[in-house]
Amino acid sequence: AQSVTQPDIHITVSEGASLELRCNYSYGATPYLFWYVQSPGQGLQLLLKYFSGDTLVQGIKGFEAEFKRSQSSFNLRKPSVHWSDAAEYFCAVDRRADSWGKLQFGAGTQVVVTP
Amino acid sequence: DGGITQSPKYLFRKEGQNVTLSCEQNLNHDAMYWYRQDPGQGLRLIYYSQIVNDFQKGDIAEGYSVSREKKESFPLTVTSAQKNPTAFYLCASSIIGTKSGANVLTFGAGSRLTVL
Numbered sequence: 001a002q003s004v005t006q007p008d009i010h011i012t013v014s015e016g017a018s019l020e021l022r023c024n025y026s027y028g029a030t031p032y033l034f035w036y037v038q039s040p041g042q043g044l045q046l047l048l049k050y051f052s053g054d055t056l057v058q059g060i061k062g063f064e065a066e067f068k069r070s071q072s073s074f075n076l077r078k079p080s081v082h083w084s085d086a087a088e089y090f091c092a093v094d095r096r097a098d099s100w101g102k103l104q105f106g107a108g109t110q111v112v113v114t115p
Numbered sequence: 116d117g118g119i120t121q122s123p124k125y126l127f128r129k130e131g132q133n134v135t136l137s138c139e140q141n142l143n144h145d146a147m148y149w150y151r152q153d154p155g156q157g158l159r160l161i162y163y164s165q166i167v168n169d170f171q172k173g174d175i176a177e178g179y180s181v182s183r184e185k186k187e188s189f190p191l192t193v194t195s196a197q198k199n200p201t202a203f204y205l206c207a208s209s210i211i212g213t214k215s216g217a218n219v220l221t222f223g224a225g226s227r228l229t230v231l
Contacts, residue, residue: 004157009155032218034219036222041224041225041227042224043119043121043205043223043224043225044158044205044207044222045222046219046220046221049219051218090157090158092158094218102148102160102163102173103158103160105157105158105159106157107155107157108155108157
């Protein structure tokens, strides 16, 4: 079955430390890949996306993600976390073959930032 | 500023009642979507629409209905047939086709429905 997996449900990180959130997908072809962030009770905001080309993509708020075709992964990273980065993060894929904008989402990773 | 407006933000419903969630966008986007969010499950697609007067079922359409009479509006009705309607509902829109920005969803702030 086609799926998007975020293995970590919850991550706690100290302010100033680095952060990496994992995302794996299982699709036959390379889909479009996205990371979104959601603050409590709010909608989702796009952090970054990968469609093609350079496999290391830069996003907003100092985030970056690397697409690795061999591992079917699209992990999100930030070198130094700020308290305002506490939120829920969702990886998503656009299956492309029969869809546009109909995203398949992972279950999300809740990030807690400690002082 | 352009964006997506969802209303109401909070809604309470008694069992057996239909409720309608509003979604309006002024981004001139062609496509609109409704997603349902439950804790630990991510977002699941309910319905989507590419063009006025046309819409398609997503992965969990049972117990829901939509209409698309205007490009800007895509209301969602949660009917009494929806067995577990308590959830956070998110509306989104996007450009479609090959234009720059296509396939990127812009989300509203969401509506939280609670069935009493």
